[in-house]
Amino acid sequence: MKTEIVKEILDQYGEQATDSPFERSFYSRDLAPVPELLVGPLFKTLPDIVVRPANTEEVSDILKTAWKYTIPVTPRAGGSTVYFNTVPLHKGILMDLNLLKGVVAVDEAAMTVTVKPATTWIELERYLSGKGLAPKSFPSSTPVATIGGWFSMLGYGIGSLKYGSLLSQVRSIEVVTPEGKARRLTRDTQPSLEWFAAAEGTLGIVTELEVEIRHQTQLKHYLLQCSDPLEMRDKMQAVIKGAEVPFNLHFTDQECLQGMKTLGIAPGGLDHGYLLAVDYEGSDQELEQAEKIIQTITEKNQSVRLLPVETAELEWEEKFKAMRLKRGGPSLLGAEIWLPIKNLPQYLADVRKMSQSYNFKLFSYGHVVTPDYATVMTTFNADEMHTIRYIINLSLVKKLHDIGYRYGGSPYGVGLWNAPMIGRIHQPSELKRLKKIKRDLDGKGTMNPGKVYRAPFILNPLNYALAMDMLAGIRKVFGRGW
């Protein structure tokens, strides 16, 4: 990026912009530690400038400059993604959106709230709670994740089973297109707001969202201890088919439970079994109905144990501590997979086999987010300070995705690191459609380049598969004690 353009932006935005190498360096990584040895030779992750627009006009102005000079723009909000979604690959402008914050309006008649995109879910939840209202769903990264960030990702989490994806709850958005035009979009406009959901910042900047909300209600929590994955899956399906849909349904496998036990954080101090947490929200009548569903499931099955209500409530309170196993650290690696629930037992059985053949511990947990699919996270401890071992361990992430793929699963989220597996995420016709949208809206390719649609050459699917399989082979032979 030319020095004059950097200077022009610095002069215009004053304290809202920085070219300090120290400050910029924070934006060349995300939550997942990736060794510089791997990244440095391939990508230019240090942005030339970081700028924080405070309103739609400023977003538009910055994008117009980027468009004019064909400068890459990487949007970043809460920065809670882990696939380099918010990390620049070709320097340029890092647009930090965190000044675009706050509730614009609540419409209680329409039951919607209009928010600025960098409002975090916890901020929205607190704001609405004062009015007896609540979001219909939220991610388990609620304390840091933003509304615009979750919309730009896939938008499934707590509440999705009952209320659908975030996309299904968004009525309208304001976006600034790559060439700098502000537009208000609905499902009926061209482009449609749907194009921007899960676009990961590759089509423009979302500057406002109108989202459906609900009335705050009471919650009731249950925790079932099942003896094996098959039983857990069957109970999961029985709960889903019940007359009352749970607000949240998540599971923890036995290895995960034992890992937590070692760290002294297992629910109820348990060390065996497969846990199914079922959380309902609703009126007294709906909660009574829910109670009956759980009674029927547990009374019929002597082998399923209903844990004390205090343990179930505690598990709900821990809902934002999805990474609690990191305490066994120092780092945590893993794969998050969009998986058909019906295949969960087979997936877990193969994960167990993998754990035995590579001689390391694998922990799985996940959320049921539609009647048929769960987002399943399988993690393991790694040590980023041992660079070579850590890089070799990265190959095991691909092996986990291979298991997921075998059972109809695909990576959840793309960014850079899952781009080599894009062919597993979308059918060819769907990918073609998405690439056309990208070309139509961002002909110059300035928005978040190098992500989502295809992997950069060095990470093309063939290279990636060969390299990862080779490293996994090395790990199997030489890394058994790591």
Ligand SMILES: Cc1cc2nc3c(=O)[nH]c(=O)nc-3n(C[C@H](O)[C@H](O)[C@H](O)COP(=O)(O)OP(=O)(O)OC[C@H]3O[C@@H](n4cnc5c(N)ncnc54)[C@H](O)[C@@H]3O)c2cc1C
């Ligand atoms: C502990 C933990 C739990 C998590 N739980 C969940 C979960 O339950 N469900 C889930 O889906 N994910 C989850 N995630 C992943 C992540 O937190 C979410 O996807 C989150 O919503 C991202 O929001 P963010 O504000 O951090 O976005 P960022 O990480 O800042 O950005 C995400 C992507 O969106 C783009 N972007 C951000 N804001 C905008 C905007 N306004 N306009 C255009 N593009 C934009 C960025 O360029 C990037 O590509 C979890 C992560 C962690 C660490």
